[in-house]
Amino acid sequence: MIDYLSARIEASVFSYFMQQSSVIGLFKAIGGEFLTEPALLRERFSRLQAVFFDWDGVFNNGSKSKESGSPFSEPDAAGTNYLRFGLWLLTGTMPKVFIITGENNPSAFQLARREHFDGICFRFADKTKALEWLQQTYGVQPGHTAFAFDDVLDLSLAAQCGIRLMVRRNASPILTEYVRQQLLADYITGCSGGEHAVREIVEMLLGISGCYERVLTERIAYSPAYQEFLTLKKAIEPVFVTWHDDSVAEVQFSG
Numbered sequence: 001m002i003d004y005l006s007a008r009i010e011a012s013v014f015s016y017f018m019q020q021s022s023v024i025g026l027f028k029a030i031g032g033e034f035l036t037e038p039a040l041l042r043e044r045f046s047r048l049q050a051v052f053f054d055w056d057g058v059f060n061n062g063s064k065s066k067e068s069g070s071p072f073s074e075p076d077a078a079g080t081n082y083l084r085f086g087l088w089l090l091t092g093t094m095p096k097v098f099i100i101t102g103e104n105n106p107s108a109f110q111l112a113r114r115e116h117f118d119g120i121c122f123r124f125a126d127k128t129k130a131l132e133w134l135q136q137t138y139g140v141q142p143g144h145t146a147f148a149f150d151d152v153l154d155l156s157l158a159a160q161c162g163i164r165l166m167v168r169r170n171a172s173p174i175l176t177e178y179v180r181q182q183l184l185a186d187y188i189t190g191c192s193g194g195e196h197a198v199r200e201i202v203e204m205l206l207g208i209s210g211c212y213e214r215v216l217t218e219r220i221a222y223s224p225a226y227q228e229f230l231t232l233k234k235a236i237e238p239v240f241v242t243w244h245d246d247s248v249a250e251v252q253f254s255g
Helices: 004-020 023-029 038-045 074-091 106-114 127-138 152-158 173-181 197-209 212-221 224-234
Strands: 050-053 096-100 119-122 145-149 163-166 239-244 247-251
Touching: 023 197, 038 163, 038 197, 050 074, 074 197, 074 212, 074 224, 096 106, 096 127, 106 119, 119 127, 127 152, 127 239, 127 247, 145 152, 145 197, 197 212, 212 224
Parallel strands: 050 096, 050 145, 096 119, 119 239, 145 163
Antiparallel strands: 239 247
16 A cells, blocks of 8 residues: 555655755756756746757767667657646646657657657758748747757757757767857757757756646646646647748658
């Protein structure tokens, strides 16, 4: 039998720990860099309408195979679920979640279908075109978006987003310094894409927003709130669009 009194005591101890120990310090300890004050990130997080992810170098280390492209990890996939749940608890609305990538990655399509993302914008050499389409189609305001990215192709989109989250790659120190100097990121991860950087981003955002404990508590209990969230999430059917002949074209995914 579960000792509920002990569980409540442990939860209280965790709350005390999170209040007394700096969440910021936990992420700095693993190499994370806050280029924007966490208090400002927290305020921006509370107004998010959408979260965008690049694929290669973010969900993975960028390596590809002919059969499946580049993979993803389960800790990162679970993280996207916790992030959406946290935003839903915080704002009362389901955030839009899109992968925006310059390539066609079968694993990205698989994750989007399985996790009921809103969709994928793929083969966009100019990722700002995807943002324009998202704004026109869903009313997403650029300043109310977050974008996780890692490379040069992403910077024009990052410049327009409200929260910019750069995934560290130690092999690109000059690029990273350029991003710092040009103020194109608010946070640079301590972990690389091959080390679950998406999960780091999720825990950082939920941690500074103050809703991490509630997300875990509701999920562990499989609470009515979490069940309601899952019902809403599972009703989402992702769309897949690409850039073709100077315009956005929807494609059917068979797989």
